[in-house]
Amino acid sequence: MTKVTMIxxxxxxxxxxxxxxxxxxxxxxxxxxxxxHVGCDTSQCGACVVHVNGxxxxxxxxxxxxxxxxxxxxxxxxxxxxxxxxxIQQAFQDHHGLQCGFCTPGMVxxxxxxxxxNPRPTEAEVRAYLEGNICRCTGYHNIVKxxxxxxxxxxAIAAE
Amino acid sequence: MPxxxxxxxxxxxxxxxxxxxxxxxxxxxINLRGQAHVVFVxxxxxxxxxxxxxxxxxxxxxxxxxxxxxxxFEGVGGIPCGWQITDRAGKPMLEPKHPxxxxx
Numbered sequence: 001m002t003k004v005t006m007i008x009x010x011x012x013x014x015x016x017x018x019x020x021x022x023x024x025x026x027x028x029x030x031x032x033x034x035x036x037h038v039g040c041d042t043s044q045c046g047a048c049v050v051h052v053n054g055x056x057x058x059x060x061x062x063x064x065x066x067x068x069x070x071x072x073x074x075x076x077x078x079x080x081x082x083x084x085x086x087x088i089q090q091a092f093q094d095h096h097g098l099q100c101g102f103c104t105p106g107m108v109x110x111x112x113x114x115x116x117x118n119p120r121p122t123e124a125e126v127r128a129y130l131e132g133n134i135c136r137c138t139g140y141h142n143i144v145k146x147x148x149x150x151x152x153x154x155x156a157i158a159a160e
Numbered sequence: 161m162p163x164x165x166x167x168x169x170x171x172x173x174x175x176x177x178x179x180x181x182x183x184x185x186x187x188x189x190i191n192l193r194g195q196a197h198v199v200f201v202x203x204x205x206x207x208x209x210x211x212x213x214x215x216x217x218x219x220x221x222x223x224x225x226x227x228x229x230x231x232x233f234e235g236v237g238g239i240p241c242g243w244q245i246t247d248r249a250g251k252p253m254l255e256p257k258h259p260x261x262x263x264x
Contacts, residue, residue, distance in 0.1 A: 034189035035182015075182035089180040093172060101179025108180065 004064050008033070009077030017064045023057075024048045026064035027074060035075040035105050039134070046133035049106040049113075050074045056113035058132070075105035078112065088112055088150045095155065097146035099137035106133050111147045120151050196225055203262070210264045233260040 004021075005014035008031060015030035027033045027050070036059055039047035048059045051073040078086050085093065088111050098104045107130070114121060114129045121129070126147045127140070135143060145155045178184050201218075203210075215227040237260040245253050257263075 028189075029191075032191075033182070034186075035184070037186070038188070075180075079181050085177070085180060092180055093176040096170070096173070098176060098179055101175070101184050102186065104179050104184075105182050 002065065004068050006067050006069060007071045009073060015064075019063070019065060021064045022060050023050070023052075023062040023064050023067050023072075024059035026067075027059060027072075030064070033074050033076050037102055037105055039102065039106075044132075044134065045103070046106040046110060046130075047103050049109040049133065051109060051113060054113075054116070056110055073109075075108060078108060086112075088115070088147070091146040091150035092143070095142050095146040095149055097139065097143045099139055103133060103135045103137075107135065107143055111143075111150065114147070115151055120153060121147075123148060210262055212264060228261060230259055230261045230263040236260055 001016045001018060003014050004017045004026065005012065007013070008027070013031055015026060017026055017030065021030075024036055024038055027036050028038070036050055037047035038060060039045035041060060043058050043061045046058060049056050050059045051057070052059075052062070052067055052070050054071070078089060080086055084090075088108055092098055092104065092108060097107070110130060110133050114126065118125060123144060126144050130140065130143065149155045213229045215229060218224060218227050237258055239258045241253070241255055244255075247253070
């Protein structure tokens with residue numbers, strides 16, 4: 001067991017981990033941050049996306065020890081400081097970008113990473129970026145709408 | 161344009177807030193003191209015949225509370241069909257069994 005320390009949602013945290021402990025296990029089991037979900041355990045579904053030093057990462061593909069000293073942001077750190085929903089989260093609610101909500105944390109984290117690098121993506125760019133996030137309520141259409149709206153663009157997208 | 165009030169207006173879902181902030185509390189998120197966990201043992205072959213299930217070794221494993229097999233669910237299960245139909249020849253529809261756990 002080794003102690004792994006990192007900054008999660010702005011707070012310095014540490015937990016005892018085994019070498020094989022995945023970042024997602026560290027977050028869920030070590031820190032109790034269960035907003036980051038494990039949908040597939042095989043790096044396909046994207047429900048576990050978090051930001052590590054500002055980059056979107058599937059936290060089931062990374063060992064906790066690899067994130068030693070890193071700045072990690074999870075869905076729990078996405079709301080505004082006063083607790084209100086961030087622009088992206090609010091857009092998901094406004095455009096019904098979720099049903100069961102299981103994929104939603106990963107969708108929001110991916111969307112945030114996309115908009116950071118590409119503040120005004122085209123619809124095609126949004127769809128291409130979400131390649132690694134699977135929604136089984138078949139909600140992609142409204143997810144794309146929500147992300148377009150969060151980027152301040154018209155939501156009346158062509159595919160409707 | 162969607163309506164903004166009255167019948168047909170879209171309404172905001174109240175459950176979205178917890179889903180969007182990572183506080184959904186799904187089954188996998190619940191971790192209580194002394195909580196038991198379940199593991200399903202699935203067939204290791206794609207197509208075969210189940211002759212018997214030997215649970216003796218599994219029962220001896222440390223921490224195992226209980227091993228369940230189809231015997232524990234006799235008389236439970238099945239998905240009744242509401243409207244049995246017949247085929248062209250008038251023969252009744254075949255209803256597959258849906259046991260809770262695999263039977264031999």
